[in-house]
Amino acid sequence: xxxxxxxxxxxxxxxxxxxxxxxxKSLKGxxxxxTTVFVIDDNSPDGTADSVEKLAVKLKDKNFAVKVIRRKKKxxxxxxxxxxxxxxxxxxxxxxxQMDADLSHDPKYLPEFLDAAKDVDFVVGSRYVRGGxxxxxxxxxxxxxxxxxxxxxxxxxxxxxxxxGGFNLYSSGLLRKLNLNKLEAGGxxxxxxLKFKAxxxxxxxxxxxxxxxxxxxxxxxxxxxxxxxxxxxxxxxxFGKAK
Numbered sequence: 727x728x729x730x731x732x733x734x735x736x737x738x739x740x741x742x743x744x745x746x747x748x749x750x751k752s753l754k755g756x757x758x759x760x761t762t763v764f765v766i767d768d769n770s771p772d773g774t775a776d777s778v779e780k781l782a783v784k785l786k787d788k789n790f791a792v793k794v795i796r797r798k799k800k801x802x803x804x805x806x807x808x809x810x811x812x813x814x815x816x817x818x819x820x821x822x823x824q825m826d827a828d829l830s831h832d833p834k835y836l837p838e839f840l841d842a843a844k845d846v847d848f849v850v851g852s853r854y855v856r857g858g859x860x861x862x863x864x865x866x867x868x869x870x871x872x873x874x875x876x877x878x879x880x881x882x883x884x885x886x887x888x889x890x891g892g893f894n895l896y897s898s899g900l901l902r903k904l905n906l907n908k909l910e911a912g913g914x915x916x917x918x919x920l921k922f923k924a925x926x927x928x929x930x931x932x933x934x935x936x937x938x939x940x941x942x943x944x945x946x947x948x949x950x951x952x953x954x955x956x957x958x959x960x961x962x963x964x965f966g967k968a969k
Contacts, residue, residue, distance in 0.1 A: 729840070730819040731763045734806040737772045738827040745827055746781055750790050752833040756840065762791045762819070765827070766810040768800040803892075804916030808906050815898055823895040830939050831893040839895045842932040847900045848924050850886045850933045851893030857935030858888075874956065881964040882922050885931055889918045890956075893936055896924060903927040915956045922963050 731749065735742060746763060753761055767775040775794045782792035795810055807824065814822055821843055825831040835851065842849045852858050854875060860868060871890065878889040892914075904923050911919040925931065 727759055727821070728819045729759055729761045730814045730817070730822045731761065732766060732807060732810045732814065732822060732824045733763060733827045734766045734768070734803060734810070735770060735774045735778075735827045736768045736800055737770045738774050739770075739772045739777045741827050741829050742774060742778050743781060745829060745833070746778070746785060746792055748833040749836065750785055752836045753790070755837060757789065759840070760789050762793060762817075764793050764795055764810055764814055766795045766797065766806045768797045768806060802912045802916075803914070804909060804912050804919075807916065807920075808909060811901055811906055815901060819898055821895055821897055822901060825893050832937070832939070835893070835934060835936050838934045842934055843895055843897070846928075846930040846932045847897035848928040848931040849895040850888060850921070850931060851891055851936040852886065852888035852933045853891060853936060853938045854887040855933050855935045858937065860938045862940050877957070878918060878960050881960045882918075883925065885925055886921065886933060888933075889921055890914050891936075891938070892917050893938075894921070900924060900928055911959055912955070915959045918956060918959060919963060 733742075733745070742765065749761075749763055753759060765775070765778045767778070769775075775796050778792060778794050782794070785792055795813055797806060797809060811822065823836070823839060825833075831851065839849050839851070853860050854872065860871070863871070875887065875889055879887070882889065894917075901924075904920075904927060909916060909919050909923065
């Protein structure tokens with residue numbers, strides 16, 4: 727089986743130096759699995775792309791490789807993923823997994839994703855099933871995230887519990903059914919739109935509980951404008967009016 731892991735980056739030199747070896751270590755129990763991590767870098771000023779390419783030489787073996795997809799500028803999470811997915815789909819992978827570079831998505835869960843993928847074409851990493859959690863979040867952030875997901879499930883369906891998380895696995899066949907060029911939402915809205923479209927085309931879906939930790943290095947902040955856009959996006963998706 728061939729697995730691609732898509733990791734969008736912008737100024738993630740420190741985190742990728744920890745993340746990439748951890749990914750390789752987590753997959754040691756799968757000797758028949760061929761894995762390539764695609765770091766989709768938006769021309770990071772801190773030299774993330776160059777750093778990753780140097781690390782790739784050290785990590786490469788017959789079952790594991792790291793490649794960099796260099797983008798000219800920072801255009802947001804959605805465009806980075808679409809560019810990455812389109813390039814990856816040309817290369818014959820069976821599954822594509824998406825995860826963040828900031829260490830909030832622990833590679834230790836990768837075996838659980840792979841085990842779940844034996845029976846389904848779509849696996850969601852969820853903070854909101856038994857065993858999942860966000861232990862270092864404040865009460866306000868927890869309420870905002872849970873409320874946002876409940877709101878989304880009200881409009882888009884309750885097959886999954888975590889529409890806004892970015893730790894997910896798709897079969898290549900499923901992604902090919904989607905028109906990636908028509909996925910237009912930005913930021914976390916892209917994750918909602920992608921999952922909604924995937925559920926419409928999926929044969930079956932499974933959820934893996936994950937413990938989500940805040941990034942260890944760098945700054946992460948969701949602007950108020952992004953939250954408002956997502957609130958508007960959800961009913962637009964439901965009623966076919968998303969632009």
